[in-house]
Amino acid sequence: MKDIEQLDRTRSMVIDSIAQNMNLYGITPSAGRLYGLLFFSDKPLTLDEMKDELGMSKTSMSTSVRSLLDLNMVEKVWVKGERKDLYTIKEDWYQCFFDFFTIKWRTAITMNSSAMEKSITNLQKLIDDPNTSAEIRDNASLDIKKLEERLDYYDWQNRLIDSFETKEILNFVPVEKKKD
Structure with a gap:
């Protein structure tokens, strides 16, 4: 359990840093947290999964995703059998x-x-x-x-x-x- 907490704290530190610095890109901190969440995710996520993980409203989540899509920082991906839109970061920084x-x-x-x-x-x-x-x-x-x-x-x-x-x-x- 201690290892998981350490992993989560380490990830949170990076996510918080990304969120604080996203203003350089004209992006809100909430979109920065979303980007950080997607960065550490081992699979593409739906809006609902991101909303639940970050505790944001669906409207705020949708706006953040759209901002990141417009800047080509995230992309919509298709997964067989999944009806909802899935998102992941673009790996080529x-x-x-x-x-x-x-x-x-x-x-x-x-x-x-x-x-x-x-x-x-x-x-x-x-x-x-x-x-x-x-x-x-x-x-x-x-x-x-x-x-x-x-x-x-x-x-x-x-x-x-x-x-x-x-x-x-x-x-x-x-x-x-x-x-x-």
Whole structure:
């Protein structure tokens, strides 16, 4: 009995740590606990099994699973004879990181770049308008320069994300540590 308690305490320590750090991924602590539960499970689990184990409502459980599915951190699996949906974590943590990174960052970059490109267009209209004062034209020109520099940065970020999607990044930071 003492061994089981030690195993459970050790697992709980890891699950709590995962739950506390999931905010880095924009995930709630409850979804982090769910991920930790699935990590230590030796079989895929149903929503009911996860709900019972974690004491969460079915709605909260469903929302957490959906968040983890959207980030490609868990997957739905099929088991012969089982009618309910079953879930398990994706075992390839490197791919999970790549998926998360590309999903989140690509979205942010696209949103920011779009706003900046529209702003540049509007600022250029101000500059081209003969009724715009010299001071406003100067400020608009400075803003365009800043925005264009930021767009160059977003271009670099997009190329970095491309290297994650193609796994070219692994040529520079291999999965295996180099032996000393």
